[in-house]
Amino acid sequence: MARAISTRRKLAFTAIGWLVGLVIFFPILWTVLTSFKTEGEAIASPPHFLFFDWTLQNYFEVQSRSNYFKHMWNSVVISFGSTFIGLAIAIPAAWAMAFSPTKRTKDIMMWMLSTKMLPSVGVLVPIYLLFRDWGLLDTRLGLVIVLTMINLPIIVWMLYTYFKEIPGEILEASRMDGASLAKEIIYVLTPMAVPGIASTLLLNIILAWNEAFWTLNLSAANAAPLSAFIASYSSPEGLFWAKLSAASTLAIAPILILGWFSQRQLVRGLTFGAVK
Amino acid sequence: MGSITLEKVSKSFGTTKVIPEIDLEIADGEFVVFVGPSGCGKSTLLRIIAGLEDATSGAIHIDGRDATREAPAKRGLSMVFQSYALYPHMSVYGNIAFPLKMAGEAKSTIDDKVRSAAGVLNLTDYLDRKPRQLSGGQRQRVAIGRAIVRQPKAFLFDEPLSNLDAALRVNMRLEISELHHQLKTTMVYVTHDQVEAMTMADKIVVLNAGRIEQVGSPLDLYRSPKNLFVAGFIGSPKMNLIAGAAAAKENATTIGARPEHIGLSKTEGPWQGTVTVVEHLGADTFVHADVDDVGPVTARAPGEFLVKHGERVFLTPDAEKIYRFGADGDAL
Numbered sequence: 001m002a003r004a005i006s007t008r009r010k011l012a013f014t015a016i017g018w019l020v021g022l023v024i025f026f027p028i029l030w031t032v033l034t035s036f037k038t039e040g041e042a043i044a045s046p047p048h049f050l051f052f053d054w055t056l057q058n059y060f061e062v063q064s065r066s067n068y069f070k071h072m073w074n075s076v077v078i079s080f081g082s083t084f085i086g087l088a089i090a091i092p093a094a095w096a097m098a099f100s101p102t103k104r105t106k107d108i109m110m111w112m113l114s115t116k117m118l119p120s121v122g123v124l125v126p127i128y129l130l131f132r133d134w135g136l137l138d139t140r141l142g143l144v145i146v147l148t149m150i151n152l153p154i155i156v157w158m159l160y161t162y163f164k165e166i167p168g169e170i171l172e173a174s175r176m177d178g179a180s181l182a183k184e185i186i187y188v189l190t191p192m193a194v195p196g197i198a199s200t201l202l203l204n205i206i207l208a209w210n211e212a213f214w215t216l217n218l219s220a221a222n223a224a225p226l227s228a229f230i231a232s233y234s235s236p237e238g239l240f241w242a243k244l245s246a247a248s249t250l251a252i253a254p255i256l257i258l259g260w261f262s263q264r265q266l267v268r269g270l271t272f273g274a275v276k
Numbered sequence: 277m278g279s280i281t282l283e284k285v286s287k288s289f290g291t292t293k294v295i296p297e298i299d300l301e302i303a304d305g306e307f308v309v310f311v312g313p314s315g316c317g318k319s320t321l322l323r324i325i326a327g328l329e330d331a332t333s334g335a336i337h338i339d340g341r342d343a344t345r346e347a348p349a350k351r352g353l354s355m356v357f358q359s360y361a362l363y364p365h366m367s368v369y370g371n372i373a374f375p376l377k378m379a380g381e382a383k384s385t386i387d388d389k390v391r392s393a394a395g396v397l398n399l400t401d402y403l404d405r406k407p408r409q410l411s412g413g414q415r416q417r418v419a420i421g422r423a424i425v426r427q428p429k430a431f432l433f434d435e436p437l438s439n440l441d442a443a444l445r446v447n448m449r450l451e452i453s454e455l456h457h458q459l460k461t462t463m464v465y466v467t468h469d470q471v472e473a474m475t476m477a478d479k480i481v482v483l484n485a486g487r488i489e490q491v492g493s494p495l496d497l498y499r500s501p502k503n504l505f506v507a508g509f510i511g512s513p514k515m516n517l518i519a520g521a522a523a524a525k526e527n528a529t530t531i532g533a534r535p536e537h538i539g540l541s542k543t544e545g546p547w548q549g550t551v552t553v554v555e556h557l558g559a560d561t562f563v564h565a566d567v568d569d570v571g572p573v574t575a576r577a578p579g580e581f582l583v584k585h586g587e588r589v590f591l592t593p594d595a596e597k598i599y600r601f602g603a604d605g606d607a608l
Contacts, residue, residue: 167359167361169357169358169359169361170361170362170363170364172328172348172355172357172361173355173357173361173362173363173422174363174374174378175327175328175347175348175349176326176328176348176349176353176354176355177349177354177374177375177378177422177426178349178375178378178379178426179349179374179378180349180378183378187374188363191365192363192364192365194365
């Protein structure tokens with residue numbers, strides 16, 4: 001561990017780090033900047049980086065053309081709803097897999113993961129027809145159901161890895177102390193797994209928030225979340241870059257803020273178990 | 277009341293049989309120690325009694341009632357684990373109160389019982405702390421507190437002292453013995469340390485490869501071991517087990533002589549040997565010697581017996597205290 005690193009190497013690594021960070025961040029920065037330009041400025045060539053007439057015009061127009069807050073509320077309901085229902089299903093499932101495994105547990109885990117490898121479009125038609133027949137098209141309930149199903153394998157996998165780190169003896173102790181299965185999960189397992197559950201929760205809210213394939217195909221006006229709200233600005237009558245950028249900025253702002261406040265938890269979650 | 281009876285209990289993991297059929301009676305109020313080398317099945321046996329493992333066959337009766345298929349929570353037993361297994365997110369108070377809370381007792385009753393248990397175990401000042409803020413010995417006491425509050429039919433201890441340092445282990449050993457005298461509840465205690473077994477038990481069960489080798493009081497096992505395994509396992513330092521000509525003279529395949537039953541002298545004795553190692557413990561001196569025609573032998577001498585490595589000594593085994601074993605390893 002204690003290896004002397006020369007100042008020059010440190011500088012080089014820092015510079016590379018910043019460069020990579022900037023490259024990744026640049027599209028978002030560019031989107032935000034474009035949202036403050038006029039449509040004319042937005043397509044100007046060569047583009048102006050910072051020195052243009054800053055305007056909030058796009059934001060006013062976006063808000064007057066479509067109801068941002070309604071879409072945002074849909075996004076909140078769908079992403080939080082699907083994540084909480086997913087957790088309620090996944091906690092007992094991951095408990096069973098981590099603490100009471102059978103010969104088939106590994107196979108089931110891999111099978112669940114394999115469903116994520118299937119291209120979504122492959123099951124679009126059957127799901128669309130089912131939703132049509134059940135009256136779930138363009139409903140928030142329908143989107144909550146489909147996103148719960150889509151993200152469930154990831155939630156189970158993440159929780160499984162966290163639960164694996166909890167010593168089984170503690171759960172056995174609770175059984176000796178007279179806890180039923182439900183009480184064991186509620187009073188002992190869940191509080192001990194809070195950090196893991198929190199990062200699973202955050203990651204899945206972000207995944208569900210950004211999900212576009214199912215939300216675009218299964219919603220129209222009523223249940224459309226922010227992803228559909230952005231898409232509505234890439235219209236057939238021509239692209240309006242500035243307005244599209246303003247819509248995108250508005251759509252990613254809430255999740256960006258959530259991510260900013262929870263970044264420590266997220267990083268811990270994504271690298272959990274990598275180093276003891 | 278807390279009698280425990282095992283009837284033809286066996287356990288297999290897949291095709292591996294870890295415990296062949298075992299019968300065992302544990303009387304109410306008894307302090308029983310399961311002792312044996314690692315991997316002998318003693319912890320598995322305890323976990324079967326607890327209900328944390330299912331027996332492959334056989335029946336377990338607790339208090340005369342068939343508990344074979346009962347969940348751990350329903351058996352009315354408490355367990356103290358080797359790793360303490362405290363709930364890290366709860367305070368000491370929360371940990372001790374947990375079994376009472378699960379039993380649905382009233383808040384005021386819980387409070388009384390937790391405080392009285394904490395008093396018995398010197399934990400009153402630590403009730404608000406989290407387990408991570410406690411020392412090993414304190415954690416162990418919290419684990420015991422959690423076990424005693426709900427007045428179980430029996431306590432199960434799974435190597436509870438092996439994570440503690442030597443001095444603390446001796447203290448806790450005394451505390452657990454004292455607790456047994458106070459509570460008079462059945463205790464089943466698993467350890468690989470025969471000193472713990474000898475000092476604490478009313479009855480020792482010596483296990484080897486899943487089989488019960490011998491059951492008896494500590495002194496029974498010390499005085500009349502049934503076979504070579506028990507003879508070698510009980511007693512510290514180990515009994516000297518000698519095969520060959522010296523054993524044939526006694527009409528046995530192997531003879532055993534405990535270090536304390538071999539006299540040492542610098543001038544006379546039937547065996548003569550060269551000292552290899554001397555251990556001075558103050559009160560006693562253990563002399564390890566390579567005896568001519570017999571092999572390595574350990575003998576206990578008084579603390580003031582002074583010899584050095586390489587010196588020649590004479591050894592006299594006490595003829596009345598020589599154990600004789602046949603070819604099958606059983607005592608003759």
